[in-house]
Amino acid sequence: MWTGLPARQRANAVIFTADYGEAGALDELGRGTGLPTAVSSHHTDGWWGPGHPHATTVVAVAPGPGRMPGYEDDLRRNFRHVRVAAALLNPDGVRNVEWGGHVYVCTGPRRPWGGMWRDLRNYT
Numbered sequence: 001m002w003t004g005l006p007a008r009q010r011a012n013a014v015i016f017t018a019d020y021g022e023a024g025a026l027d028e029l030g031r032g033t034g035l036p037t038a039v040s041s042h043h044t045d046g047w048w049g050p051g052h053p054h055a056t057t058v059v060a061v062a063p064g065p066g067r068m069p070g071y072e073d074d075l076r077r078n079f080r081h082v083r084v085a086a087a088l089l090n091p092d093g094v095r096n097v098e099w100g101g102h103v104y105v106c107t108g109p110r111r112p113w114g115g116m117w118r119d120l121r122n123y124t
Contacts (some may be wrong), residue, residue: 001103016038018061041120049114064101078109
């Protein structure tokens, strides 16, 4: 997914996860694959900041709709273009909180990514 973005777009992109567990998993399992450090606005992870504050592409990872209803609507309020790039499944069919989630590619931010950060932070 990440490597499918053009190099120029990746240079101005961040990976944003809906919760700190997803960020940690991507950082751990993605080590050595060329992925940037994932950012999350969940709980205290939000204090680390938005990563690249001038990002124009956000690759957003979200758990299944039962866990975070309305997440895609929130993305659409902040970005002009939001597309589902992948579904979150696992090869063993384990139906955890990630099952049925999506990876979104978001472009055309309605305001600077760094400026959105404060409003994106959540403690639920």
